[in-house]
Amino acid sequence: MTDMAAEPNxxxxxxxxxxxxxxxxxxxxxxxxxxxERRFRLIGMAAILFSLAALxxxxxxxxxxxxxxxxxxxVQLEIQFEPDQIAPVGTTDTAKLMQGNYGALITKSLxxxxxxxxxxxxxxxxxxxxxxxxxxxxxxxxxxxxxxxGQTRKVWLPAHSNVDVFVKGQVDTTAAEADRRIKDNQxxxxxxxxxxxxxxxxxxxxxxTGADSREPELVGVWGGVxxxxxxxxxxxxxxxxxxxxxxxxxxxxxxxxxxxxxxEVNINNLAAVxxxxxxxxxxxxxIGFFGMPRSAPFVGGLVLALMSLPVxxxxxxxxxxxxxxxxxxxxxxxxxxxxxxxxxxxxxxxxPGILTGTIIAMAHALGETAPLLMIGMVAFIVDVxxxxxxxxxxxxxxxxxxxxxxxxxxVEKTSAAIIVLLVFLLLMNLAAILLRKKFERRx
Amino acid sequence: MSTSLxxxxxxxxxxxGYLLGRRRALGAAGGKITGLHxxxxxxxWYVVIWCGLPxxxxxxxxxxxxDSIVRVLVQNALPPEMLSLRADQLxxxxxxxxxxxxxxxxxxxxxxxxxPIAEHYITLHQISTAALWVVxxxxxxxxxxxxxxxxxxxxxxxxxxxxxxxWLLITASTxxxxxxxxxxxxxxxxxxxxxxxxxxxxxxxxxxxxxxxAIRVDQVGSSGAFGAVPLFAGTLLIAAIAMIxxxxxxxxxxxxxxxxxxQNLRAWVKPALEVLAGIxxxxxxxxxxxxxxxxxQQAGSALGLEVASQSALAAGxxxxxxxxxxxxxxxxxxxxxxxxxxxxxxxxxxxxxxxTIRKVILPAALPGIAASVILAFSRALGETMIVVMAAGLAAxxxxxxxxxxxxxxxxxxxxxxxxxxxxxxxxxAAFALGLVLFIVTLALNIIALNIVKKYREQYx
Numbered sequence: 001m002t003d004m005a006a007e008p009n010x011x012x013x014x015x016x017x018x019x020x021x022x023x024x025x026x027x028x029x030x031x032x033x034x035x036x037e038r039r040f041r042l043i044g045m046a047a048i049l050f051s052l053a054a055l056x057x058x059x060x061x062x063x064x065x066x067x068x069x070x071x072x073x074x075v076q077l078e079i080q081f082e083p084d085q086i087a088p089v090g091t092t093d094t095a096k097l098m099q100g101n102y103g104a105l106i107t108k109s110l111x112x113x114x115x116x117x118x119x120x121x122x123x124x125x126x127x128x129x130x131x132x133x134x135x136x137x138x139x140x141x142x143x144x145x146x147x148x149x150g151q152t153r154k155v156w157l158p159a160h161s162n163v164d165v166f167v168k169g170q171v172d173t174t175a176a177e178a179d180r181r182i183k184d185n186q187x188x189x190x191x192x193x194x195x196x197x198x199x200x201x202x203x204x205x206x207x208x209t210g211a212d213s214r215e216p217e218l219v220g221v222w223g224g225v226x227x228x229x230x231x232x233x234x235x236x237x238x239x240x241x242x243x244x245x246x247x248x249x250x251x252x253x254x255x256x257x258x259x260x261x262x263x264e265v266n267i268n269n270l271a272a273v274x275x276x277x278x279x280x281x282x283x284x285x286x287i288g289f290f291g292m293p294r295s296a297p298f299v300g301g302l303v304l305a306l307m308s309l310p311v312x313x314x315x316x317x318x319x320x321x322x323x324x325x326x327x328x329x330x331x332x333x334x335x336x337x338x339x340x341x342x343x344x345x346x347x348x349x350x351x352p353g354i355l356t357g358t359i360i361a362m363a364h365a366l367g368e369t370a371p372l373l374m375i376g377m378v379a380f381i382v383d384v385x386x387x388x389x390x391x392x393x394x395x396x397x398x399x400x401x402x403x404x405x406x407x408x409x410x411v412e413k414t415s416a417a418i419i420v421l422l423v424f425l426l427l428m429n430l431a432a433i434l435l436r437k438k439f440e441r442r443x
Numbered sequence: 444m445s446t447s448l449x450x451x452x453x454x455x456x457x458x459x460g461y462l463l464g465r466r467r468a469l470g471a472a473g474g475k476i477t478g479l480h481x482x483x484x485x486x487x488w489y490v491v492i493w494c495g496l497p498x499x500x501x502x503x504x505x506x507x508x509x510d511s512i513v514r515v516l517v518q519n520a521l522p523p524e525m526l527s528l529r530a531d532q533l534x535x536x537x538x539x540x541x542x543x544x545x546x547x548x549x550x551x552x553x554x555x556x557x558x559p560i561a562e563h564y565i566t567l568h569q570i571s572t573a574a575l576w577v578v579x580x581x582x583x584x585x586x587x588x589x590x591x592x593x594x595x596x597x598x599x600x601x602x603x604x605x606x607x608x609x610w611l612l613i614t615a616s617t618x619x620x621x622x623x624x625x626x627x628x629x630x631x632x633x634x635x636x637x638x639x640x641x642x643x644x645x646x647x648x649x650x651x652x653x654x655x656x657a658i659r660v661d662q663v664g665s666s667g668a669f670g671a672v673p674l675f676a677g678t679l680l681i682a683a684i685a686m687i688x689x690x691x692x693x694x695x696x697x698x699x700x701x702x703x704x705x706q707n708l709r710a711w712v713k714p715a716l717e718v719l720a721g722i723x724x725x726x727x728x729x730x731x732x733x734x735x736x737x738x739x740q741q742a743g744s745a746l747g748l749e750v751a752s753q754s755a756l757a758a759g760x761x762x763x764x765x766x767x768x769x770x771x772x773x774x775x776x777x778x779x780x781x782x783x784x785x786x787x788x789x790x791x792x793x794x795x796x797x798x799t800i801r802k803v804i805l806p807a808a809l810p811g812i813a814a815s816v817i818l819a820f821s822r823a824l825g826e827t828m829i830v831v832m833a834a835g836l837a838a839x840x841x842x843x844x845x846x847x848x849x850x851x852x853x854x855x856x857x858x859x860x861x862x863x864x865x866x867x868x869x870x871x872a873a874f875a876l877g878l879v880l881f882i883v884t885l886a887l888n889i890i891a892l893n894i895v896k897k898y899r900e901q902y903x
Contacts, residue, residue, distance in 0.1 A: 280859075421726070
């Protein structure tokens with residue numbers, strides 16, 4: 001003890017430049033090592049910042065491009081529902097009412113509003129302000145309520161996509177007239193309509209209720225959402241029970257032998273097969289061999305089920321493994337058969353974990369695009385599918401198709417569809433997290 | 444419609460079988476459960492197995508096979524002048540017939556030549572459905588009767604039911620194997636048909652890829668060249684760019700998170716990184732095409748470089764971002780698995796934290812990190828949507844990241860999207876490409892899994 005206590009004194013007595021750790025060289029070396037330490041730490045932080053920044057840029061780009069799509073330019077027009085153009089007053093036949101010349105009503109209303117635009121080219125430019133969907137909207141109105149015939153109403157109608165992107169300032173408004181989609185005369189009309197409050201951005205209901213369209217101002221995501229729903233329903237119906245059954249067998253009953261080892265290696269490898277290969281499988285087997293219809297959510301769901309199966313099996317096995325053996329032993333001790341012990345006691349306790357894994361697998365399947373392209377879900381479908389065997393598209397494929405379209409108006413619609421998709425993914429992941437939080441048990 | 448009705452009927456009748464079985468067992472025991480070998484529900488399930496299993500199995504097989512059988516029957520009954528058509532014309536004819544028969548094309552609009560064939564098709568279909576109803580119901584009722592007949596108080600229903608349940612579990616677990624077999628068979632089968640038309644060596648080592656086949660014999664300029672080397676080169680180039688982004692960023696993130704980050708930062712950053720992995724690839728593709736590619740092009744032209752509008756760099760960069768979490772989360776796990784004693788030993792010798800990481804932890808974790816990099820690389824090779832949307836179709840052999848290249852997956856998608864015939868080399872080429880992709884990714888996975896396995900043994 002005394003020796004050690006004496007040591008500091010000895011060190012203090014030594015001149016500062018004598019210890020081998022106190023030479024200038026050593027000090028420089030130490031400084032360099034500490035600098036290297038700081039550099040290393042900074043590089044680590046930079047790496048994380050880079051990833052987070054990439055995520056932020058991605059999300060902000062999508063949000064920034066997409067949020068404008070939730071409002072759409074509409075024009076208020078005073079429409080005279082002239083029976084000459086549609087059908088005689090008193091007609092109730094829907095088919096006949098739908099066939100009326102509604103375009104003429106819109107043209108007439110626009111011309112009354114802007115009497116100076118009487119030349120042929122001006123009239124055409126005037127008509128170009130309105131969407132093709134405006135006529136359909138009027139036709140629907142009359143078909144729903146035939147008493148409109150002969151009356152005059154003020155109606156908000158969708159404007160053409162060119163007008164919409166212009167009003168939203170998404171195109172260069174200072175370009176030379178020849179380079180613009182919106183010409184100077186149209187610009188004047190737009191401003192005049194705006195001044196009287198007859199042109200404004202209104203909530204885009206159509207986007208949430210409609211399906212695909214060639215016109216950016218008329219598209220909606222509902223068709224894709226319903227298609228995705230049916231697809232996931234099939235996926236869940238196939239993959240969830242089969243995944244649980246496979247996991248129960250492998251985890252609880254399987255003997256350790258060559259065959260089960262083959263199965264396990266197989267499952268691990270399947271989890272890493274590129275998704276497009278599953279698409280090839282679906283095309284060759286389900287469509288080529290079994291002759292199932294193309295573009296159907298049913299087939300898409302089967303392909304995604306095969307894809308999610310390994311993920312669900314792996315998650316379910318982990319959840320089953322986490323249930324302590326004492327539960328099984330207690331059940332067996334009370335006279336339950338092994339199957340009863342698993343089905344009545346182990347499986348319910350493992351269920352939250354299995355469900356969490358399944359939801360995450362479903363979220364993954366919801367975002368999957370490539371295999372569905374292979375089986376023909378990339379079709380132009382304007383109807384919302386009614387059953388899982390109708391031709392349909394799914395949300396991510398819809399995004400892919402819109403992203404491929406050339407019109408400027410599709411950019412915001414694509415981004416908005418991505419926002420919808422991300423909201424669904426967020427909800428599913430939140431559900432998984434809540435489930436885990438609520439039911440997580442530490443044994 | 445009537446087949447789905449039959450399915451519902453079968454299910455309802457099976458439920459009836461369950462109730463009957465229970466009742467009969469209880470009745471046989473004089474209403475006392477103690478008189479039975481098993482719980483009454485097992486007798487119910489036993490009857491369900493007898494009546495539901497065979498009839499539903501038959502139903503499934505019938506529905507799966509019906510279409511192809513009807514098709515063959517119709518085809519054999521075709522008038523002789525149609526039978527002599529070329530194979531592709533015949534398949535076109537048959538799909539027209541099916542369209543009429545399924546009501547996609549109204550009967551009055553159909554080609555008058557096709558009408559009798561379509562009617563024949565419909566008749567066969569109806570006969571088949573009727574036969575299915577009869578056979579399935581007979582099977583179900585016979586099963587139910589024979590199941591009910593076996594019920595007696597001494598009958599060991601639970602053991603029987605559990606035996607069947609065990610078999611069902613085994614069947615479910617073999618599905619993974621069947622999926623693999625299905626993948627391999629479908630790829631190999633279609634690829635073999637492709638290699639029957641195109642030399643395999645030419646496919647693997649040819650330097651030109653232009654899969655346009657002449658539709659007419661006299662057509663000019665579409666000889667069809669199936670040398671896949673440009674696609675392989677493009678895939679490797681884009682995947683390499685992605686790895687150049689993902690490996691350093693992912694690895695350093697993992698190191699920082701495992702060794703430096705305080706607990707509360709870790710709790711936020713780790714999920715945020717996992718969000719990157721959860722974003723659908725189609726979103727990355729859109730981001731690459733809309734934002735990154737123009738940015739790269741502008742940055743390039745500002746530096747006086749010529750950048751293609753669909754450059755490999757843009758696709759690779761975005762793919763790299765997508766892959767960061769794959770590298771980081773797996774590396775994070777292996778770094779955390781390095782025993783604390785190694786760290787303590789290193790600190791005890793006076794090493795700084797970064798020296799410990801670089802000289803002790805990373806070498807110790809190297810096999811696991813290598814496995815995670817290999818897995819990430821295999822994911823990059825198989826990634827489809829980003830390259831479909833951001834890399835384009837130009838199959839060039841170049842090492843220039845600013846040029847446009849194309850990948851295997853892009854061409855699989857391009858060859859198969861839209862309408863195609865099933866036996867043109869153009870369509871089959873996609874399966875050959877898929878086979879190559881499958882083999883390569885599978886090999887990479889097996890290597891990675893083996894490395895992980897070996898490494899685990901080292902420290903456990």
